[in-house]
Amino acid sequence: MDAHTRRDRFEQIALSLIEPLRRFLARRTDPDTADDVLSETLLVCWRRLDELPAEPLPWAYGVARNCLANAERGARRQHRVAQKMAAVDRPAEAHAGPGEGDDRLAEAMASLRPEDTELLHLWAWEQLTPGEIAAVLDITPNAASIRLHRAREKLRTELRKVEQPAGHEGSRERREP
């Protein structure tokens, strides 16, 4: 592949990856880190252009995930996480969802292990199939399918707990009056 063809090919692929990657990162980190990790991820894509699979997006999500993990180990992390938390505490500007339901969902999600929430996010937010999730997490499609199934089960169980607290009347703050 000559230099010109290579540039054309990268541009074509990068343009198809940028928006999904931006959303992927916006869901998981603060805007500054998202920008940095987007650049790093595209840089890896450029360097490994010849190795990109036919469907590069799940692979690119996997790269972004690793770059993000590295970035978050960095020195800027604490400061930015504080900013992110401050931003999260403010009401969402759009698509706030069904208010009360969101709070309960957030509470249920918060009680899951990070691995499970990530699977559920890849499924619901990135809309990936188990095969694609497997490519992101570098596990087998079968394992992805089983883990996703279990994560959904756990979330449903947690949601039931949050929405119908057992016994102890009035013991939960979120309970409807």
Added chain:
Amino acid sequence: MSDHDDGAGWDDDPELRARLRAADPASSLAPADPDRVTRLLEDIMDTHTETDLPIETRQTGTRGRSPLTWLVAAAAIVLIAGVGLFGLLNHGFDDDVPTAGGSQTVTKLRAPGHEAYQARCMVPTAETLSRQTLAFDGTVKEIAGGVVTLAPRHFYAGSPTDLVTVEAPDADLRALIQAVKFDDGGRYLVSATDGEVSICGLSAPYSQQLAALYARAFAAQR
């Protein structure tokens, strides 16, 4: 992602998925500014050639360096400083491979850098293996202080030594331990090129299958 035909049960709970989607924090994210995207891609393609390290050429100078460039440069400095400091703390000035450690000879290996763990892996073949400069069958004696120490029982390739150590900065070593599944007391088949442990299934816990592949790969060299 529009096709979802490879996931049995992918959408067996559309209600739950829709509920999660309603809480998607990126649903209101505006598309990127096309000019910024163009600049970003140009920066990446101009600054970094296919095989170059992320270092600019003399010709490009410092003109138009993107924040990415500075980020990568800063990361490189931190990495170099880290490796240097690690070297000073752990090796003194004795960096020969292999070396004599008291009465025991030691082969010192490194873990690959973090980028290696993002690579797609081919199924290991005898041909790929045969290109490794060092290959041995050994048991992990210790994982401590940023070093994995192995006691080799058989060398398929390379100069035999009493011990083989793998040393690396924390993050790389952790990634390697995860990739190869190194565990105290475990038996492994390990291969390396130019002093760097090969991953992607080329180094892995001992199995008869992989041992047969090692034997086949290095049959001609013994």
